[in-house]
Amino acid sequence: MTRYIANRIAQAALLLVGVSAITFLLLYVLPADPVRQIAGRSATPETVETIRKQLGLDLPFHQQYGRYLAALVQGDLGRSYAQKTEVAEIVGARLPATLLLMLAAIVCELAIGVAIGIFGAVRQGSRSDTGVMVLSFIGVSTPQFVAGILMLYVFAVRLDWFPVGGYGEFRHLVLPALTLGLLGAGWYARMMRSSMIEVLTHDYVRTARAKGASETRVILLHALRNALLPIIPMIGIDIGLFMSGSVVVESVFGWPGIGQLAWQAIQQVDIPIIMGVTIVAAVAIVLGNLLADLVAPFIDPRIRIH
């Protein structure tokens, strides 16, 4: 087990180096010049060259990346071009907002998705089951910004129940978390429904029914735990998805997380920040997958890690 974890962590580290190399290369090759952004339009060619030298951007690619990687392994993400502060500090300041939203969204999609999925499975083949399936198709087919603007229009503009945007209180969290949660619930509902239908055909469920357990008891006590198994890796994947896809929902609701930070950085060609956010997101994706693999055997003792 320890060896397995050590192996996986080593693999994860390699993957992160790979992700950072490719992102760095992309930003190096692409036709956007960070120095022009920093120096401004009126800068003389001499000033531009001095800044380029100072930042080490005149060096060939392998030297630039070598420097970056050497700093990275010591936990140094460099300095922002635009804000002149440590990238780690800037990203760290924005991270709690994104993590909070992610956590709330996962709670929402789990609660809604699992409940709806069980409902569909129990009523399998009925009209309400078809309704559930259609709803879940709509959930997986709606882009976040469309759902987000709809939520804003209905609950903030029309009904005035929640603020249009902002951060700091619970009421600010409700709409963005529900937007992500309702859409994500589409995936969970479909998975939960088919998994529950499958589990309900097992012998032990028949035994439970035969000895006279009520249907509620059979479903919630006997079947649920097994039916939940395929849901766990989905949570792991979602951690990565939310961390790397937070740009959209954060810009709809003005949520001050790493997504908005990345978005500003991309427009300012602030390469250290773009790199920093990409690496944080990649770490989340790798960790999410690792977590999914590690948690499974605790919930289902039949799963062994080799």
Added chain:
Amino acid sequence: MKALNSNKLALSALVFILLLIGAAVAAPWIAPFPPEETFFDGLTLEGAPLPPNRTYWLGTDLLGRDVLSRVIFGAQTSLIIGIVANSVALAIGTLVGVTAGFARGWIGSALMRFTDLMMCFPALLLAIVLAAIFTPSLWIVALVIAMVNWVQIARVVYTQTASLAQRGFVEAVVSLGASSPRVLFRHVVPHLMPTIIVWGTLGIATTVMLEATLSYLGIGVQPPTPSWGNIIYENQSYFATAPWLVFIPGAAIVLMAVAFNVLGDALREALDPTLAHRRGVGHDR
């Protein structure tokens, strides 16, 4: 086709998709106005967009252009990007997956390690960086989406090819002396067709959503060329007073994605029952 017939939901999705393709092809004839023309009577005296009315059935946008015409022409944009981006992604994904699954050895493992690496890439972030730095045109947007979407296809194709390569019939044709390309294209690839068709259909839904998202951020297809995403991007400041400007193209995006998801899901069931649990989607009905 038989499976589609028994599934009313999938059948209506197919009909909707055919109508959509029809509308996109016939756009110049069925759209009431040219999509890029601004009308003097298309704005109120205060310069605000008009709500749906008798002349402009779905209202006008912030520049006084006909929304219905823009939505109809937007279908062209969505379909072109859907088809182009998806074909490129399918081609790359299949090529990488087949090669890795069949060649094994160091080529195979190198290709799959690279695919694993791409799986750890924050995809949306990557797409946004690429789209923001290049001047986005229809083709660039399609390519960016393809660069993001090929990865999953490669994984699925790889798993299938690797298991096919061990089957008896492949061993048989290899021992009969068939050349590698012949084995691949005559014997392995035909077995992959169901997978490719299913992923091609589901992929269009993903592509449409991703294109709309990039356009909504202002880095997708650039106005005045209408796309459902950039109609929302251009008009979002009016969403409180003129919500139809956001919700009509929004509904178009959702309908198109639902249709392709429903059809892809039905095809998956009809063509390949072993695929049922992949992508976290269960089999239904």
